[in-house]
Amino acid sequence: MAAVTLDRVTKIYPNGFQAVTDLSLELVDGEFLVLVGPSGCGKSTALRMIAGLEDISDGELKVGDRRVNEVEPKDRDIAMVFQNYALYPQMTVRENIAFPLKLRKVGKSDLHQQVEEAAQILELTEQLDKKPAQLSGGQRQRVAMGRAIVRRPALFLMDEPLSNLDAKLRVQMRADIAGIQRELGVTTFYVTHDQVEAMTMGDRVAVIKDGHLQQVAAPEELYADPDNVFVAAFIGSPSMNLYEGVLRQDGTSGGYTVQLGSQSVAVPESAVAARPALHGHLGQPIVVGIRPEDLEDAAVQPDHPADQRISATVDVREALGAETLMHFSIDATHVDSGDPDALDELGDESSSRCTARLSPLTEARVGDAIQININAAKFHFFDKATHLAIRG
Amino acid sequence: MNKRTFWGFTVPSVAVMLTLMVVPLLATIWLGFQRLTLRDLQNPVFIGFGNYRDILSDPEFWSAARWTILLVIIVVPLQLVLGLTIALLLDRVKRVRSIYMAALLMPMVVTPVVGSLVYKDLFERGGLIAWIWESITDDPFLVTSGNVRWLIIIQLVWAVTPFAFITFFAGLQTLPEDRVEAAQIDGAGFWRQLWHVTLPHLRTLVLFVALISIMDMYRVYDQVFVWTGNRFTDAHTLAVYNVRTATAFDIGRLGKGNAMSILTVIGIFVVLIPFLYRSYKDQIAERN
Numbered sequence: 001m002a003a004v005t006l007d008r009v010t011k012i013y014p015n016g017f018q019a020v021t022d023l024s025l026e027l028v029d030g031e032f033l034v035l036v037g038p039s040g041c042g043k044s045t046a047l048r049m050i051a052g053l054e055d056i057s058d059g060e061l062k063v064g065d066r067r068v069n070e071v072e073p074k075d076r077d078i079a080m081v082f083q084n085y086a087l088y089p090q091m092t093v094r095e096n097i098a099f100p101l102k103l104r105k106v107g108k109s110d111l112h113q114q115v116e117e118a119a120q121i122l123e124l125t126e127q128l129d130k131k132p133a134q135l136s137g138g139q140r141q142r143v144a145m146g147r148a149i150v151r152r153p154a155l156f157l158m159d160e161p162l163s164n165l166d167a168k169l170r171v172q173m174r175a176d177i178a179g180i181q182r183e184l185g186v187t188t189f190y191v192t193h194d195q196v197e198a199m200t201m202g203d204r205v206a207v208i209k210d211g212h213l214q215q216v217a218a219p220e221e222l223y224a225d226p227d228n229v230f231v232a233a234f235i236g237s238p239s240m241n242l243y244e245g246v247l248r249q250d251g252t253s254g255g256y257t258v259q260l261g262s263q264s265v266a267v268p269e270s271a272v273a274a275r276p277a278l279h280g281h282l283g284q285p286i287v288v289g290i291r292p293e294d295l296e297d298a299a300v301q302p303d304h305p306a307d308q309r310i311s312a313t314v315d316v317r318e319a320l321g322a323e324t325l326m327h328f329s330i331d332a333t334h335v336d337s338g339d340p341d342a343l344d345e346l347g348d349e350s351s352s353r354c355t356a357r358l359s360p361l362t363e364a365r366v367g368d369a370i371q372i373n374i375n376a377a378k379f380h381f382f383d384k385a386t387h388l389a390i391r392g
Numbered sequence: 393m394n395k396r397t398f399w400g401f402t403v404p405s406v407a408v409m410l411t412l413m414v415v416p417l418l419a420t421i422w423l424g425f426q427r428l429t430l431r432d433l434q435n436p437v438f439i440g441f442g443n444y445r446d447i448l449s450d451p452e453f454w455s456a457a458r459w460t461i462l463l464v465i466i467v468v469p470l471q472l473v474l475g476l477t478i479a480l481l482l483d484r485v486k487r488v489r490s491i492y493m494a495a496l497l498m499p500m501v502v503t504p505v506v507g508s509l510v511y512k513d514l515f516e517r518g519g520l521i522a523w524i525w526e527s528i529t530d531d532p533f534l535v536t537s538g539n540v541r542w543l544i545i546i547q548l549v550w551a552v553t554p555f556a557f558i559t560f561f562a563g564l565q566t567l568p569e570d571r572v573e574a575a576q577i578d579g580a581g582f583w584r585q586l587w588h589v590t591l592p593h594l595r596t597l598v599l600f601v602a603l604i605s606i607m608d609m610y611r612v613y614d615q616v617f618v619w620t621g622n623r624f625t626d627a628h629t630l631a632v633y634n635v636r637t638a639t640a641f642d643i644g645r646l647g648k649g650n651a652m653s654i655l656t657v658i659g660i661f662v663v664l665i666p667f668l669y670r671s672y673k674d675q676i677a678e679r680n
Contacts, residue, residue, distance in 0.1 A: 053573050074579035086574035090592040099588070103579035147578070 003029040003187035004050070004155055009059035011045050011211075019045040020211045022059070027155070030185045032178065034202030036192055038234070038341040042211035044159060047191045051080050051157050063154055074103075079148035080157040083164060085140045087132040087147075093119075094128040097146040104151075118150040121180060138169045145177070149184060156181070156188040162197060174200055193341070195235050199223070207231050209338065229287055229387040232380055233337030238292045238325065238355040243332035244384065245288035247272075247281060257307075258288055258379065261331035266307035267376045276392035278381060286390065287335045289380035292325070295356035297364055298371035308376045312354065313369050319360065326356045326364065328372075338387075424651035436647070443651035447637075453652075455626050456633035457659070459541070463629065464609045464663070467548045471605055472598060474549065475556025480590075482557075483564045493561075500554040508618035511547050537624045544627060547615050552608060556601045563597045564590070596671070603667055610660050630656055 004027040011020040020042040027033050037043045048054040050061060052073035061069050068076050079100070087096050097118055101111045119125045122142040132140055141161055148156055161177070162170045178201045181188050192198055198205045199219040207214040207222070207230070215227040226232035226240075233239045246259040247267065256267040272278050298309055312328035334352035356372060364370045381390040424443055426436035447453050482492055499507060514521040515533055522533040535543065567590060575589045591598070613631040620627050628636070634656065638649025 051573075051577060053576070073573075073577045078577065080574065080577050082570040082574060084568065084570055086568065086570040088571065088575075088588060088592070090595075091588075100578040103584065147574075 003027050003031070003064065004189065005060075005062040006046075006050070007060040007062070009046070009049060009061055010057050011042070011049060011054060012057040018211055020049070023208070023211075023213055024059075025206060025213070025216065027187050027189060030187055032181050032188045032190065032201060032203045033206060034190045034192060034198040034204070035206045035208055036195055036198035036234075037208040038339050039193055040340065041208050043191045043193075043208050045211075046208070047157055047159055047189060050155070050189060051078060052076050077154040078157055079151050079153040079155075080159065081141070081144045081148050081161045083160040085132070085144045085164075087140060087143055089132055092129050092131055093124060093135070093143050093146075096132065096143055097124075097150050100147060100151045114150050115146075118146045121149065121183065122146050137165050138173055141165065141173060142176075145180065149180070149186070152184075152186070154187065156186050156190075158188065158190040160192050161190075162192070163194070170197075177201065196237065199235065205235075207234060209234075225389070226380065227389055229289070229335060229382050230337050230339065232289050232382070232389075234339050236291060238357070239337070240289045240291050240380065241354045242287055242289045242335040242337060242382075243330070243352060244285050244335055245332060246283060246285055247278060247288075247381070249282055258376070260288065260310065261333075263310045263330065263332075265310060265374050265376055266305065267379060271377050271379060274392070275381065275390055277390050278392070281381070281383070281390060285384050287382035287384055287387065289382065290374060291378065291380075292355045292357040294375040294378040295354075295358070296373045296375075297326075297356075297358045297362040298373050299363065300359045300361045301373050304373040308374050309371050310374060311369060311371050314364050314366050315353070317364070317366050322360060324358045324360050324362055326358050326362070328354055328356070328370075330354050420650045420653055423647055424654050426647040428647040429645060433646075439647070443645075443648045444655070446648060447652055447655065452625065452628070453630075453633060456628050456630045459627060460610060460612075460630045463545070463548065463612065464606050466545055467552065467609060468602055468605045470549050471552045471556045472601060474553045475601065476560050476594070476598075478553070478557045479560035479564055480586075482561060496557060497554050499551050500558070504551060504614035505618060507551060508547060508615045511550070512618055515543065535619070537626060540619055540624045540627050544616055544619050547619075548609075548612065551615060552605055555604070559597050559601050560594055563594045567593045596674075599667060599671060603664060606663055607660055610656055630659070 004025075006023050006025045008022045008024055009020060010018070010022055012018050023042075023046055025033070025035075035043045035046060045054060049056050052068070052071065056069050060067055063076055063078070088099065091099065094115055098111055098115045101114060106114070115128075116125070119128055122145055124139070124142055124146060127135060127139055127143075132143065135143065141164075144161070158177075162173050165173060174197055190197075190201060199222075202219060204216055205219050205222050206216040209230050215222060215231045217225075222231065222235050226235065229242060233242060243260055248257050248259060248264075249255070250257065254269075256269065256272050257264045258267055296304070298304060310330060312330055314326055314328050316327040318325040318327075330352060332352055358364075382388060383390055423436070425438055425440060427439045427442065428436040478496060482489065482496070485492060502510075513519050515535060516522060517532065525531075525533040571589055571593075572585060575585045580588060609629075611631050612629050613635065616627065616629050616632050617635075620632070630652075634649060634652040637645055637652055
């Protein structure tokens with residue numbers, strides 16, 4: 001049974017701005033679904049429509065089998081965790097968590113027990129009699145969680161709950177929230193702009209851009225097989241390298257090559273065979289994507305096929321310890337994924353930036369001309385006009 | 393910090409505070425113990441608590457004190473409730489706010505004496521309200537010692553409410569929206585949102601407005617004097633009583649006037665101490 005169904009939900013503001021267009025999603029009971037997208041993509045609006053804090057302009061929202069478009073927020077059987085915690089500052093932690101129960105006239109002993117339980121799950125027992133101002137950011141976020149879980153709602157809504165925490169705490173809270181959600185088994189709709197949160201927390205991830213849903217899939221699938229250029233670039237850090245290229249088939253040998261600027265890379269036949277539709281694009285410009293980890297310094301990996309290699313000069317080197325990020329330029333045309341949060345690509349018109357995630361063993365330094373192995377079996381291909389994945 | 397810098401920054405403000413606050417206060421205390429009249433300014437005579445004895449045994453002082461306290465008890469709560477109501481209403485208005493705002497702030501802009509005179513005119517012969525009264529009851533409207541207190545109360549509420557309104561309205565603008573939304577989702581209706589979210593947020597401002605207004609009530613002069621003049625002496629407030637004392641019979645009992653001021657300050661303090669203690673405790677709690 002679907003816990004929550006969005007059927008072509010649309011939001012049009014009075015000024016005519018269409019924040020969300022025909023959003024259709026089904027949340028399976030107990031599922032953790034993450035809605036991710038760049039800033040201003042409509043993801044918070046979508047969440048607020050589910051919460052009842054924004055009117056739904058068109059489409060239908062169901063919790064269970066009940067249409068709730070016109071239902072007051074408090075009667076939708078949902079609980080929400082806000083980005084800024086939104087705790088009641090004059091109340092103690094205990095009173096904050098108990099507040100929704102008190103408003104629902106839960107009996108005193110039940111209320112006490114449920115608050116204690118929630119506090120235990122969230123490891124807040126020690127803090128119950130403190131005021132929010134006396135707590136750290138992470139603890140406050142836990143209290144906000146407590147206020148949500150104590151009600152045992154049909155649906156949790158979380159609006160970027162980790163974005164106010166520092167990086168280390170965020171990593172820990174990420175695991176904590178996912179763990180608590182699994183423990184409670186409550187269907188959760190989680191909104192974030194951070195694709196790492198999306199990938200690590202979600203059972204499924206929905207990517208949204210400009211109010212339009214791009215793809216819904218399990219994190220691994222989303223990463224391995226993105227539906228379009230935007231998803232390809234948005235998911236994964238550093239982003240997938242995207243260039244205009246041409247796929248050609250050699251007349252005599254029958255082998256395939258991809259032309260990237262002035263260089264060409266051989267593509268294994270199996271990669272093309274898996275996407276029959278590619279044949280329709282032979283000889284025409286398409287979008288070619290390659291993830292940074294599918295690149296390697298040829299000096300570290302000498303047995304790689306010599307025809308799956310490009311040469312480049314290192315612009316920037318970032319040694320991270322476990323890996324080394326290497327930035328270099330190639331003379332292929334860069335393709336804009338349409339992510340407004342992405343940094344402007346460096347490089348002039350004739351060259352584009354490329355990022356590679358290399359083994360820390362690489363000895364290449366800035367300015368060195370090196371050979372880069374490309375795991376050409378991992379190429380991604382997209383239609384140049386529609387930006388959709390070419391699969392077959 | 394370098395000592396010179398320290399003194400350089402603190403001396404000017406300390407000097408101003410000393411000359412404008414501490415010196416006059418000390419002078420007032422000193423003058424309160426002297427017999428001093430306008431006719432004989434050169435020769436103050438020390439009379440100990442003589443002025444205080446005079447005042448505290450004067451029935452008119454006690455009448456003024458009772459009436460002033462009554463004003464505090466009636467006007468301040470009315471001002472707070474009305475100010476909050478108007479602020480909440482205007483907060484819902486999204487368009488042409490500034491027009492409402494300008495209209496609502498009018499009482500604050502108008503000089504108290506002018507406001508009082510205009511207001512009084514409404515009740516004079518030929519005034520709008522007097523006319524309405526007369527057409528309904530067939531009797532001319534007369535200001536009496538019975539109704540003059542009500543007229544003063546209404547006018548004071550009119551005059552002081554904008555201050556509460558504008559303060560609360562400003563406070564409402566800083567109320568985090570997500571806290572209101574959280575309360576909505578938690579299941580709070582209008583009154584519970586008001587009680588658990590809005591009022592706690594405005595608490596310090598409510599306290600602030602109450603404090604200022606209590607002090608204002610002790611100082612109310614213009615409005616009361618316009619209505620009472622030298623008539624209706626039982627509707628005189630402490631401030632009016634004080635001015636009358638200090639300027640009485642052309643001789644001016646300046647010593648008595650100063651003693652009266654000290655009594656007023658003490659009177660205000662007695663009322664304010666619980667408030668001050670409370671806000672002191674809050675600040676300590678916030679710091680920990």
